[in-house]
Amino acid sequence: MSDRTEPDGRRARGDASRNVILERATDLASIAGLDGLTIGRLATAAGSSKSSIATLFHSKEGLQLATVAAAREVFTARIIEPARAEPRGAHRLVALLRNAMAYSRDRVFSGGCFFAATAADVDSKPGPVRDAVRAALTDWYRYLELQVEAAIAAGELHTDSASALAFELVSLTEHANARSLLLGSTEPYEVAGRALAERLRAAGASRDALELLDQ
Amino acid sequence: MSDRTEPDGRRARGDASRNVILERATDLASIAGLDGLTIGRLATAAGSSKSSIATLFHSKEGLQLATVAAAREVFTARIIEPARAEPRGAHRLVALLRNAMAYSRDRVFSGGCFFAATAADVDSKPGPVRDAVRAALTDWYRYLELQVEAAIAAGELHTDSASALAFELVSLTEHANARSLLLGSTEPYEVAGRALAERLRAAGASRDALELLDQ
DNA sequence: ATAGTACGCGAACGTTCGTTCGTATACTCG
DNA sequence: CGAGTATACGAACGAACGTTCGCGTACTAT
Numbered sequence: 001m002s003d004r005t006e007p008d009g010r011r012a013r014g015d016a017s018r019n020v021i022l023e024r025a026t027d028l029a030s031i032a033g034l035d036g037l038t039i040g041r042l043a044t045a046a047g048s049s050k051s052s053i054a055t056l057f058h059s060k061e062g063l064q065l066a067t068v069a070a071a072r073e074v075f076t077a078r079i080i081e082p083a084r085a086e087p088r089g090a091h092r093l094v095a096l097l098r099n100a101m102a103y104s105r106d107r108v109f110s111g112g113c114f115f116a117a118t119a120a121d122v123d124s125k126p127g128p129v130r131d132a133v134r135a136a137l138t139d140w141y142r143y144l145e146l147q148v149e150a151a152i153a154a155g156e157l158h159t160d161s162a163s164a165l166a167f168e169l170v171s172l173t174e175h176a177n178a179r180s181l182l183l184g185s186t187e188p189y190e191v192a193g194r195a196l197a198e199r200l201r202a203a204g205a206s207r208d209a210l211e212l213l214d215q
Numbered sequence: 216m217s218d219r220t221e222p223d224g225r226r227a228r229g230d231a232s233r234n235v236i237l238e239r240a241t242d243l244a245s246i247a248g249l250d251g252l253t254i255g256r257l258a259t260a261a262g263s264s265k266s267s268i269a270t271l272f273h274s275k276e277g278l279q280l281a282t283v284a285a286a287r288e289v290f291t292a293r294i295i296e297p298a299r300a301e302p303r304g305a306h307r308l309v310a311l312l313r314n315a316m317a318y319s320r321d322r323v324f325s326g327g328c329f330f331a332a333t334a335a336d337v338d339s340k341p342g343p344v345r346d347a348v349r350a351a352l353t354d355w356y357r358y359l360e361l362q363v364e365a366a367i368a369a370g371e372l373h374t375d376s377a378s379a380l381a382f383e384l385v386s387l388t389e390h391a392n393a394r395s396l397l398l399g400s401t402e403p404y405e406v407a408g409r410a411l412a413e414r415l416r417a418a419g420a421s422r423d424a425l426e427l428l429d430q
Numbered sequence: 431a432t433a434g435t436a437c438g439c440g441a442a443c444g445t446t447c448g449t450t451c452g453t454a455t456a457c458t459c460g
Numbered sequence: 461c462g463a464g465t466a467t468a469c470g471a472a473c474g475a476a477c478g479t480t481c482g483c484g485t486a487c488t489a490t
Contacts, residue, residue: 031339052468120335123396124246167406175386181338191382267438
């Protein structure tokens with residue numbers, strides 16, 4: 001590297017460094033899990049030093065928590081925010097499912113869905129990191145469920161249990177992610193998409209709500 | 216278990232040690248993944264030494280392969296073999312689903328389904344271990360699909376695509392495993408069980424075939 | 431009986447892990 | 461301006477990693 005003795009005022013924002021590092025960290029963790037996310041590998045991947053990362057995040061647990069938070073922001077920006085353009089209920093529900101599938105299919109993170117990749121190696125050891133991953137997933141599940149409930153209240157869907165229907169829908173999206181990674185194919189997304197549409201149609205979803213799934 | 220402890224037994228001792236170690240190894244890997252399965256921890260868990268494990272399995276990769284094979288045997292013994300008592304088709308399909316849910320719910324491995332726990336941290340790095348895990352899962356998926364096809368051929372089920380229906384069914388069982396581990400609750404198995412029954416009923420499954428799910 | 435093979439363990443190897451310390455530099459604030 | 465804070469790095473730490481070697485011991489094979 002060249003001389004860092006430039007009196008420029010860019011040193012103020014360590015947040016910029018943090019963001020660069022977290023961008024790599026979320027990607028690395030989606031591949032190797034939150035355990036496999038080591039400070040050494042992250043340092044070389046981000047072009048910095050181990051001690052820099054240590055001082056920026058204070059500890060490995062701090063790094064993991066910041067990584068989960070960063071991944072959650074991406075998740076929200078990619079899935080939740082765009083769906084707010086659709087009215088609450090069936091339309092927003094379908095938009096959420098479509099966005100979730102696209103977020104996995106487009107490999108926003110190299111290892112597919114960040115939370116699917118990290119949930120496994122986290123729910124065996126208690127601590128704030130597990131709590132953070134759990135909270136992200138349960139909030140996501142709950143938000144889907146809320147849209148199902150809203151759709152039922154609006155007469156757009158008919159089913160015995162909103163939570164059961166939400167369970168079925170998320171099962172399909174997550175298995176599409178898992179099997180796509182397993183087989184290295186995008187076909188599971190099409191299979192899951194058709195199953196989602198069929199399931200919603202059976203629950204009484206209108207055709208124009210389901211159209212969102214084909215995009 | 217100890218049927219073959221003949222006094223003149225050849226290297227029964229070595230095989231016995233291997234079996235003891237693999238029993239702990241499958242359990243450990245279901246919790247920490249095949250990467251988190253370290254020789255040191257396994258040694259203390261099995262009450263042996265690091266070097267013993269190294270000589271018995273030649274390398275970490277050898278240990279991982281043996282662990283996957285051992286887990287696969289348990290999977291087969293718990294899920295496939297008992298289902299052979301049912302006739303090919305809808306009955307055996309339902310028995311397989313019921314056994315798979317019980318295998319996860321009963322925590323045959325402490326970390327839930329072995330392959331769900333290890334698939335994540337394996338499908339990002341090529342090699343024989345990933346191939347072994349992949350083969351186990353694809354064989355399982357294919358076997359389920361075969362039963363769906365047999366059920367269709369026998370007029371027990373009606374659906375456009377056997378593979379799509381099998382996809383939906385396995386989605387539910389795997390998500391039940393994942394969410395049970397996430398929430399520390401057995402309720403997801405009941406939700407998934409009801410969804411499985413409902414889906415099969417919609418495909419024309421007979422009542423006596425579905426009765427198997429309630430056991 | 432002799433040679434050969436498979437265990438089983440302790441000890442050490444080189445590497446990587448997370449963490450800490452010292453130091454240099456840049457920005458913020460009293 | 462000076463005190464304090466934050467970034468960034470190199471160096472080093474103890475611990476754990478996978479692996480290898482040597483040395484016994486038990487069993488098999490010829």
